[in-house]
Amino acid sequence: MRPLTSRATGDRTWLVAVAASLWGFSSLLREPLARxxxxxxxxxxxHVVLVLLVSPWVIPAVRALARSSARTKLAVLVIGAGSSALATTLFTAAFRLGDPITPQVLQKLQPVLALVLAALLLGERVGPRFPLFAVPALVGAWLLAFPDPLAAQPRGLA
Incomplete structure (x- = not known):
């Protein structure tokens, strides 16, 4: 019989994989809906669907938020409700306003940019394995961004 603590400390990499696959899949649904x-x-x-999916954790999270400092509450409001909702709305609107590839490439690069900015602005340490993940992400973004990635050139430079 496994100890009770093994469940709490078990490998949750599969959750990251599921979230990443849903994140990658979202553009397929978002583009036709946005049009x-x-x-x-x-x-x-x-967001309603997401709240329903995480509903088992909502009440404990709200309780924890109620116990937190005013600064933490403000950060949750600004980052969670403000920046996240605004960014997702602008991302969705981009599908209607232009080429759907650009917002998708930017979305896929967001984790890399977030880590680099956290290192530069907040002094976070980037692990030694970061390039193992960042380089394929950058190559993938390059391949997505251009119809012929090996013949890409800047436009408007004359």
Whole structure:
């Protein structure tokens, strides 16, 4: 019989893989929805689904938030409700306003940019394995961004 603590400290890499696959899959759903519905409606529906999926953890999270400092509450409001919702709404609106490849490439690069900015602005340490993940992400973004990646050239330089 396994000890009770092994469940709490077990490998949860599969959760990251599931989240990443859903994150990659979201553009396939978001693009047609964004062309038919206002971006705000798409983002609201998405957030309702997400709240339902994480509902078992909502009440403990709200209790923890209630016990937190005013600074933490403000950070949760600004980052979670403000920046995240605004960024997702703008990301969704980008599908209607232009080429759908650009917002998808930016979305896929977001974790790399977040880690680099955390290192530069907050002094976070980037692990030695970071290039093992960042380089394939950058190569993948390059391949997504250009119809002929080996013949890509800047436009408008004359």
């Amino acid at each position: 038919e519905l206002p971006a705000l409606s798409v983002v609201l529906a998405e």
